[in-house]
Amino acid sequence: MAMMMTCKEAVETLASSREVSLYGKMKLRFHLLVCGPCAWYNRQLKVLKAAIRTLFTVYSSLAEAERKRLEDSIIVRLKEKGAGDEGK
Numbered sequence: 001m002a003m004m005m006t007c008k009e010a011v012e013t014l015a016s017s018r019e020v021s022l023y024g025k026m027k028l029r030f031h032l033l034v035c036g037p038c039a040w041y042n043r044q045l046k047v048l049k050a051a052i053r054t055l056f057t058v059y060s061s062l063a064e065a066e067r068k069r070l071e072d073s074i075i076v077r078l079k080e081k082g083a084g085d086e087g088k
Contacts, residue, residue, distance in 0.1 A: 005031040010038045
């Protein structure tokens, strides 16, 4: 078993929802201390997870009509974005 975690292992561990052993947590923590890109990825992942939690909380508190309007608006924007990317 390698003492140093690779970037690939770190990213997989950070993105996973499975439980990590104490040894795995220690290896990850050390890796994040010495690897700037993985530490940055970890911070971005935390921001993204917090934003998703906030969005879910706001979304779940909306009335059904507001949810439908929001969903339709997102779909329209995604279709507009996709149509602009076809020529690339």
